[in-house]
Amino acid sequence: MSEISRLLDANHGYASARANVRDPKPSRHLAIVTCMDARIDVFAALGLHLGEAHVLRNAGGRITEDMLRSLAISSHVLGVDTVVVMQHTKCGLAGVTDEQLQAQTGADLGFYPILDHAEALREDVDILTSAPYLEPVRVISGVVFDVESGEITDVVRVERH
């Protein structure tokens, strides 16, 4: 593809997203769940345009009840059929324990710490796969984003029909 074609292609996505700013349904039927970390610009990192994807973020990019509540709306009401869970290197939740975070914050909460990213992603993809009210979701993927290089590693993917 020539450079000019790439520019025109990119503009096509950009223009159609702007045109659809009145439509609450993500035009690419996507939801991205990721960490609140300040070093992740989700639109830039994944080449997303306005209007294309729901973006859900919490500490760790973990699948909590709040994320399930949100994805129930995404999938049943707003047409999302693909969910990407994107955790990342150098995460503040990696390599710490609930006890350490409880001592640091004074909050008696479960913090969803991450011992191993591959394991945590499989766990979270499993929760999504077995959630009873996410049937419209057809593809669920788990990836790790390297906050230093900006690169993504594919870890787990589930497709169902």
Added chain:
Amino acid sequence: MSEISRLLDANHGYASARANVRDPKPSRHLAIVTCMDARIDVFAALGLHLGEAHVLRNAGGRITEDMLRSLAISSHVLGVDTVVVMQHTKCGLAGVTDEQLQAQTGADLGFYPILDHAEALREDVDILTSAPYLEPVRVISGVVFDVESGEITDVVRVERH
């Protein structure tokens, strides 16, 4: 300020953010809580650079237990002292009820519907203000983002010392 000064100023923020990509602490001590809505590019809408702010997103931009868990880490572990709750016009949670969303999704969950944005923001800012483990947070603000015009309206602000 001349146009050149504005460019140089903008580049200063951009460059220092890139230089600090190894630092997990948001350089502006900010956390933004907003909706998953596909029409919100948080970095673009608020002029944020990489490394400057935590971004937390769920359906509605509501303060749930998951957001409190995340903000406990933001404030106690990662130096955040200012939290902005940014809800938005044309939100899928506005003007619907829990019963309607439960019927649409098949999920027996509380969905945090929004009857009135000013009221919902005051409610959420109150939850943040009274949370026992967010003492490091000094400024809490609630704003509404217009997804069509891109403009923000200031609704509520709490400062404490």
